[in-house]
Amino acid sequence: MKLDRLSKKQSGLVILIIYLFTLTVGIVTYVIGKSLSLSSIAAMFVADVLMTLIIYLLGNLLNNASLYDPYWSVLPPFIILLWGIDTASIGLFHVILLLFVLIVWAVRLTYNWWINWQGFQKQDWRYDLLKEKNEKLYPLTNLMGIHMIPTIVVYFQLVVAYQIMTKASINVGYVIGAIIALIAPIIQFVADKQMYEFRFDKETKSSVINTGIWRFSRHPNYFGELLFWVAIYLMYLFGSGKFDLYVIAPIAMIALFVFISVPMMEKKLIDRPGYESYKKNVSMLIPFKPKKEE
Numbered sequence: 481m482k483l484d485r486l487s488k489k490q491s492g493l494v495i496l497i498i499y500l501f502t503l504t505v506g507i508v509t510y511v512i513g514k515s516l517s518l519s520s521i522a523a524m525f526v527a528d529v530l531m532t533l534i535i536y537l538l539g540n541l542l543n544n545a546s547l548y549d550p551y552w553s554v555l556p557p558f559i560i561l562l563w564g565i566d567t568a569s570i571g572l573f574h575v576i577l578l579l580f581v582l583i584v585w586a587v588r589l590t591y592n593w594w595i596n597w598q599g600f601q602k603q604d605w606r607y608d609l610l611k612e613k614n615e616k617l618y619p620l621t622n623l624m625g626i627h628m629i630p631t632i633v634v635y636f637q638l639v640v641a642y643q644i645m646t647k648a649s650i651n652v653g654y655v656i657g658a659i660i661a662l663i664a665p666i667i668q669f670v671a672d673k674q675m676y677e678f679r680f681d682k683e684t685k686s687s688v689i690n691t692g693i694w695r696f697s698r699h700p701n702y703f704g705e706l707l708f709w710v711a712i713y714l715m716y717l718f719g720s721g722k723f724d725l726y727v728i729a730p731i732a733m734i735a736l737f738v739f740i741s742v743p744m745m746e747k748k749l750i751d752r753p754g755y756e757s758y759k760k761n762v763s764m765l766i767p768f769k770p771k772k773e774e
Contacts, residue, residue, distance in 0.1 A: 483542060483600040491599040495550065498538055503558060506531045510562060520566060521639055524559055531555070532631045536623055545626050546603040552630065553589035557582045559638050563645060574650040574719060578641060578712075581661040585708050588665040592672050606744050633736050636729040637709050643726060644716045653718025661711035667693065668704035675701075687752040696767035698758065699745065702737050703765045709733045738765075 483491060506527040513523025532551070539547035560579055564570030570579075607626055611618045648654065674692040678684060693700045713730045717723060742764060749755050761771040 486599060488597070488599045492594070492597075494600075495547065498535070498547065499550065499554060502531045502534045503554075505534060506558075507562065510566075514566070520563060521642060524563065524638075525635060528555065528559070528631060528635055529628070532627050536627045539627075540619075540622075542600060544600050544603045545607045545622055546597070548627055548630075549593055549597070549604060550590060552634065553586040553593065555631075556634065556638055556641075557586045560641055560645070563642055567646060569645045572645075574648055574654060575645050577650070577655075577658050578644055578715065581658055581711075582641070584662060585665045588669050588672075592668070595672075595676070605748065609744070609748075630736070633732050636732055637712060640713055640716050640726050640729045644712075644719055647722075648716060648719025651718060654715050657711050657714035657718055660714065661708055664704045664708035664711060666704075667707065668701050671700040671704065686754065688749075688754045688758045690754075690758055690762070693767065694762075695770060696763065698762050698764050699742055700767065702741060703767065706730075706734055706737055706765065 483494060486494065509527040509530050510523050513526050514520070516523075518526070532548075535548050535551055539545045557579065560582055561570070564575055564579065569575045607622070610621050610625065614621070671693050674694060675689060678689040678691070678694075697703050710730045713727065716726060746759070750759070763770075
């Protein structure tokens with residue numbers, strides 16, 4: 481099924497209907513899982529996997545894997561809200577603060593997706609690249625690499641958030657973590673705005689952005705994303721006073737970006753005039769003062 485003749489708004493309405501249906505299935509699955517004596521974490525994991533499969537199958541039906549792209553930002557606040565209602569913790573201040581920072585992050589990310597999304601006629605260039613690399617293996621790559629692995633990595637972060645809801649309490653460290661979590665999407669918003677202006681600046685003659693926050697980091701938007709999830713972990717660390725295996729969650733997220741997302745982006749950009757020099761002089765993720773060009 482192809483919907484490439486739909487306008488952007490019409491396509492957006494289709495996606496909204498699909499996601500409302502998917503979230504409804506998720507709620508029903510979660511309730512059934514709890515009725516079968518599954519823990520909240522296990523029941524939600526089953527629901528999360530099932531919702532991912534629905535998006536994957538509908539994405540195949542619509543011939544566009546980018547149907548999954550909003551999933552990254554839509555599901556986390558949905559899951560935290562559902563957990564909050566189920567555990568009766570939604571009225572606790574530290575849970576309200578957690579949900580607030582998640583909503584701020586999700587709104588920024590969803591807005592950026594909408595601004596850059598062009599409708600069903602195109603999908604993320606990375607998905608096309610994976611398909612071109614091995615078309616026969618693409619169905620599996622699509623299921624696992626594009627859908628399931630990101631879902632599982634994000635779910636690890638949300639398990640940490642669940643521990644915050646059930647085991648943490650408000651203190652200075654928790655508030656500091658929340659502030660960092662709010663700063664992160666601001667960094668991303670600024671980076672997105674600067675990149676948007678760069679792309680549509682008719683006077684610029686450079687093919688590589690090297691101004692604003694991009695002067696100090698080659699991927700400040702990715703840095704903001706990682707900073708957000710590290711901050712969520714810090715909220716757990718300080719709020720619970722426990723340093724344990726949940727530290728694997730932000731490490732997994734960092735690994736996803738450092739070993740997959742960043743290399744794919746760099747491979748795409750490396751042939752642009754001036755990017756090789758930019759890469760040598762500017763930090764990959766964490767903003768630092770750039771090196772002096774030789």
